[in-house]
Each structure stands twice: as C-alpha cells, then as structure tokens.
Amino acid sequence: MLDKYVCLEKLASRRRDEIVITTMSVASPWARLSDGPLDFAMVESSMGQAAPFAMGLALAQPQRRVILLNGDGSTLMCLGSLVTIAQNPPDNFTMVITENRTYEVIGNYPIPGSKRVNFETLAVGAGFAHVQTIENENEFDRNLPLHFESRVAQVFIWKIKPATEPVPTPTPYIRERARRLRLALAG
Amino acid sequence: MIEASAVLEEIRKNRITHVVGVPDNGSRVLYEHLRSDPDIQVIPVTREGEAFALASGLFLGGKNPLVAIQNTGFFESGDAFRGTAFNMGIPLVMVIGYRGYESMKSGSEPVDTAATFFEPTLNAWNIPYYWMLSTRDTGMIREAFSKAAATSLPVAVIYPGEMI
Numbered sequence: 001m002l003d004k005y006v007c008l009e010k011l012a013s014r015r016r017d018e019i020v021i022t023t024m025s026v027a028s029p030w031a032r033l034s035d036g037p038l039d040f041a042m043v044e045s046s047m048g049q050a051a052p053f054a055m056g057l058a059l060a061q062p063q064r065r066v067i068l069l070n071g072d073g074s075t076l077m078c079l080g081s082l083v084t085i086a087q088n089p090p091d092n093f094t095m096v097i098t099e100n101r102t103y104e105v106i107g108n109y110p111i112p113g114s115k116r117v118n119f120e121t122l123a124v125g126a127g128f129a130h131v132q133t134i135e136n137e138n139e140f141d142r143n144l145p146l147h148f149e150s151r152v153a154q155v156f157i158w159k160i161k162p163a164t165e166p167v168p169t170p171t172p173y174i175r176e177r178a179r180r181l182r183l184a185l186a187g
Numbered sequence: 188m189i190e191a192s193a194v195l196e197e198i199r200k201n202r203i204t205h206v207v208g209v210p211d212n213g214s215r216v217l218y219e220h221l222r223s224d225p226d227i228q229v230i231p232v233t234r235e236g237e238a239f240a241l242a243s244g245l246f247l248g249g250k251n252p253l254v255a256i257q258n259t260g261f262f263e264s265g266d267a268f269r270g271t272a273f274n275m276g277i278p279l280v281m282v283i284g285y286r287g288y289e290s291m292k293s294g295s296e297p298v299d300t301a302a303t304f305f306e307p308t309l310n311a312w313n314i315p316y317y318w319m320l321s322t323r324d325t326g327m328i329r330e331a332f333s334k335a336a337a338t339s340l341p342v343a344v345i346y347p348g349e350m351i
Contacts, residue, residue: 045275056242056243060248060250080233084237087231181247
C-alpha cells in the first residue's frame with residue numbers, strides 16, 4: 001500500500017507547468033505542496049465531475065498536460081466519464097485514481113463495492129490504452145515519470161492507505177479559482 | 188418547425204468550437220449536421236451532467252463550447268450544473284429540447300412531466316431562457332450568448348419538437 005502523502009510529495013517535486021486537478025481527500029494535502037493558479041481543487045463543485053472537467057481542460061490545452069487526482073468514490077460517482085474520455089482521449093491527460101476504498105473525508109465509510117470493485121478492469125473496459133495499478137513505492141518510483149510523459153490518455157490507480165483528511169475547504173471560492181485558472185491559461 | 192441547418196449556421200456565427208451533450212429525437216438532425224462540420228468538435232457524453240463539467244473545462248481552457256441536451260437530461264444535470272458551470276461563473280449557452288411541450292399545450296392526459304417540471308425548474312434555478320419556436324427564432328442563440336457574456340452565467344435556449 002502507498003502512503004498518499006509521500007506520493008504527492010514525489011509528484012509535486014517533478015511537476016513543472018502541468019495543470020493539477022484535485023478532489024476530496026487529496027485536495028488539502030496537495031494545496032499544502034502547491035497552490036498556484038494551475039492547481040485547481042475541484043471542491044465546492046459537484047462530486048464526480050472532476051474527470052469530465054479535466055478532460056475539457058486537456059482538449060482545450062493540448063500543449064499542456066492535465067493531471068487529475070481523483071478519488072475512488074468520485075470516480076464511481078461519474079463512472080460513465082471513463083467512457084466519455086476514452087472515446088476522445090486527449091494525449092495530454094493523466095488520470096490518477098487514489099484508491100483507498102473509503103469516503104475518507106466523512107470518516108472512511110466504505111465506498112460501494114469496496115471489497116470487489118476493480119478500477120483497472122473498469123478503465124481498460126472503458127477503452128483507455130494505458131492503465132496501470134501501483135501498489136508499492138518501488139512501482140510508484142518506476143512509474144512516476146510516465147505520469148508526465150505518456151503520449152496517450154492514461155489511468156494510474158494508486159492503492160493508498162486510508163488517512164484522516166477532513167472535508168477540504170479551499171480558498172478563495174471556486175469562482176475565483178476558476179477565473180485565476182482561465183487567466184493563467186490565457187497567458 | 189426549426190431547421191437544423193439554420194441552428195448550425197447560428198452556432199457557427201457564434202464561433203462555437205465544441206458541442207457537448209447527448210442527442211435526442213429533437214436534436215438528432217442537428218447532431219448529424221454537426222458531425223459533418225470540420226470546424227466544430229462534437230463530444231458525446233454518457234450522462235448530461237458530464238456535459239456541464241466538460242464544457243466548463245473547455246471554457247476555462249480558452250474554447251467556446253455549447254451544451255445541447257433534452258430537458259430530461261437537464262434534470263439529470265442538476266448538481267453538475269450547480270457545481271460546475273454555475274459555481275465557476277461560466278458564460279455557457281445550453282440548447283435544451285422541450286420534451287412534452289405539445290402534450291402540455293393540448294391539455295391531453297397524462298401530461299409529460301418532463302414538460303411540466305421544466306420551466307418551473309429553470310425559474311427556480313434563476314436560469315434565464317429564450318424561446319426558439321421556429322427557424323425565424325434561431326437568432327435567440329445569439330441573444331443567449333450576449334446574456335451569458337453580460338452575466339458570466341449559463342443561459343438556456345429552449346425549443347419544442349424535432350428539428351428537421
């Protein structure tokens with residue numbers, strides 16, 4: 001099992017000008033590492049909609065990579081978006097599913113199918129060309145560069161230990177964060 | 188009757204780059220026109236809520252999307268609409284088919300609740316909307332874009348029946 005805090009630190013250390021979209025239990029830890037205009041916490045939004053949102057950004061900004069850090073519960077809430085993305089796959093799109101099998105921010109209540117669901121199978125079945133499950137730190141270190149380099153839309157499933165993050169409360173409000181992101185992308 | 192070719196022309200005039208949504212019988216012909224247009228990318232989604240998130244990402248990335256769905260899909264989109272396009276302040280135009288409009292007007296029973304719920308929902312959510320009843324009204328799309336730009340919020344264009 002991976003420690004998400006270590007994974008996020010390593011991801012942040014390699015990150016340059018990529019857009020990073022975060023959700024739920026990853027939003028606050030990522031903001032502590034990076035909280036600029038290209039870091040967008042998909043909070044005060046709509047649970048599950050980070051994946052199509054990130055896809056839209058990736059299609060609009062083909063020269064820039066979009067990295068989505070999506071919870072497993074969030075992924076389940078908009079499962080069809082895997083198919084939506086895979087049918088028009090942006091080459092610059094990296095989706096990470098942080099799999100802890102719980103809704104961490106409400107106290108680690110189990111997600112539906114927590115004992116059975118297989119996200120790799122779901123992503124492969126949706127049509128993604130590159131899908132990889134990462135279970136330990138050695139695998140993570142080996143695959144980290146691919147998060148930034150692959151030339152096809154890709155999904156990584158990070159098998160992480162549950163932690164105790166509370167509900168994230170990013171500032172400023174989402175409308176201002178959206179305005180800030182648009183301005184940054186307009187150059 | 189609304190000619191899909193006239194709607195497409197209006198969409199082109201407004202420099203739409205992407206049309207996101209789910210086709211239905213009302214918009215099927217429009218979607219067929221769109222699919223053969225080299226300047227507009229059509230992105231089908233599996234449920235309409237995705238359309239609002241996807242279009243919001245496109246807009247923040249510098250593109251000019253339009254959402255085309257049926258009123259039933261609009262109901263499905265409730266939280267996605269609220270949490271993405273509305274909360275993010277996206278000046279998004281959505282063209283929404285008014286399923287059940289004729290049954291409501293004729294007074295026949297049973298009335299399609301997709302119709303009876305529709306305008307009250309638009310009003311409850313404070314969404315401005317324009318009517319497109321015939322080909323002559325396709326300019327309402329332009330009006331909707333002006334309104335959306337002025338308010339930095341989503342605006343609807345609603346139409347009954349099936350485009351030809």
